[in-house]
Amino acid sequence: MKAKEYYYEYIAPEEGGKSYQELQAIDMKSRFGYVSADSVGKNFTPRYSNDFLLDYLIEDFARNADASLQNRLENIFVAKRFNKVPNARAKGSKKDYEGDLIFFQVGLSDACFQYAILLSNFQYMKAYLKDYGINHPKSLEQVSVFQDKLIKLSNAQKRWSSYWDFIQIEKDFNLIEGSQSEQEERAAEIALLTDRFILGHEIAHHLLGHTGNYDIGKGYIELLPDNCKLWHKSDSVHAKEFQADALSLLMTCNATKELSNHQDRENPKTGSALGALLTLTVLGQLAGDIHKPTRTHPKVAVRYKQAMHILVELTYHGFLIHIFEDFLSFHKLLHTTQNRGFTGDIDDLFKD
Numbered sequence: 001m002k003a004k005e006y007y008y009e010y011i012a013p014e015e016g017g018k019s020y021q022e023l024q025a026i027d028m029k030s031r032f033g034y035v036s037a038d039s040v041g042k043n044f045t046p047r048y049s050n051d052f053l054l055d056y057l058i059e060d061f062a063r064n065a066d067a068s069l070q071n072r073l074e075n076i077f078v079a080k081r082f083n084k085v086p087n088a089r090a091k092g093s094k095k096d097y098e099g100d101l102i103f104f105q106v107g108l109s110d111a112c113f114q115y116a117i118l119l120s121n122f123q124y125m126k127a128y129l130k131d132y133g134i135n136h137p138k139s140l141e142q143v144s145v146f147q148d149k150l151i152k153l154s155n156a157q158k159r160w161s162s163y164w165d166f167i168q169i170e171k172d173f174n175l176i177e178g179s180q181s182e183q184e185e186r187a188a189e190i191a192l193l194t195d196r197f198i199l200g201h202e203i204a205h206h207l208l209g210h211t212g213n214y215d216i217g218k219g220y221i222e223l224l225p226d227n228c229k230l231w232h233k234s235d236s237v238h239a240k241e242f243q244a245d246a247l248s249l250l251m252t253c254n255a256t257k258e259l260s261n262h263q264d265r266e267n268p269k270t271g272s273a274l275g276a277l278l279t280l281t282v283l284g285q286l287a288g289d290i291h292k293p294t295r296t297h298p299k300v301a302v303r304y305k306q307a308m309h310i311l312v313e314l315t316y317h318g319f320l321i322h323i324f325e326d327f328l329s330f331h332k333l334l335h336t337t338q339n340r341g342f343t344g345d346i347d348d349l350f351k352d
């Protein structure tokens with residue numbers, strides 16, 4: 001029995017083969033601006049996931065993978081579930097089904113979406129300030145939109161602090177207010193990139209043999225230079241997280257095809273950097289202290305540092321510097337309002 005069949009027969013028979021979007025009655029237009037609602041619903045038959053977008057992302061990973069990786073990816077099923085499974089970490093039992101069955105952490109993904117909206121506003125605000133100067137009415141409007149959302153998100157963040165394994169944000173919380181459609185479209189693109197990194201990380205745990213299936217992942221990540229392999233310096237539980245981050249970055253960067261076929265704004269490597277750094281930023285804001293490891297996860301600051309090293313190794317330096325700098329400014333603004341997470345100070349980031 002395949003992982004997908006096992007999921008629908010034994011774990012979630014109540015879903016009746018329906019998509020996550022259909023079951024949760026999610027309005028695709030508000031959550032993912034440019035994805036046509038018609039393409040979900042009845043036309044979507046789950047293959048790699050019960051979630052329309054995850055299905056699409058896995059197909060994309062598989063299409064851009066080499067033959068052995070492709071074979072493993074073809075037999076994955078990722079189940080997105082609302083608040084039933086407290087963690088995206090997967091179940092794996094070689095006895096019950098073939099392939100890999102993975103649960104996707106919806107709480108982290110949802111939190112990342114809200115931060116993606118803020119990051120999108122931040123990018124627009126910066127562009128307006130650069131083009132029109134600080135006193136222009138258009139710039140002032142962008143600054144005001146950004147400030148409002150920053151404060152709204154920071155107030156919400158106080159409620160969201162997580163115990164790592166379980167993040168749940170209010171279902172009706174949404175920074176999108178329906179008036180800035182271009183910026184929302186940009187936010188939806190960024191959210192797809194954070195989902196891509198999170199998904200890559202969870203798939204990587206399986207490919208690396210962390211969940212009981214055989215390991216085909218280590219061969220890829222061990223080729224990286226030493227400053228990108230922080231798992232060699234940590235205990236075996238934390239090592240797995242560094243490895244999963246590394247393999248996720250390799251999968252998201254190596255994608256040779258466009259991430260989405262409707263536009264080509266995003267180079268896969270730029271996208272990979274944005275997705276990874278924003279996800280780790282959100283984990284930092286949720287954790288509060290980026291220099292404090294937990295039993296299951298290493299310090300967020302050190303995961304961020306490793307991600308930066310790998311991105312430098314895999315991509316062109318030029319645009320990365322801009323992304324790194326953008327995130328430092330973004331972190332500074334978050335820290336001003338939240339007084340937790342990343343500080344925006346490069347020395348603080350690298351002190352561990």
Ligand SMILES: [Zn+2]
Binds near residue numbers: 240244
């Ligand atoms: Zn993990």
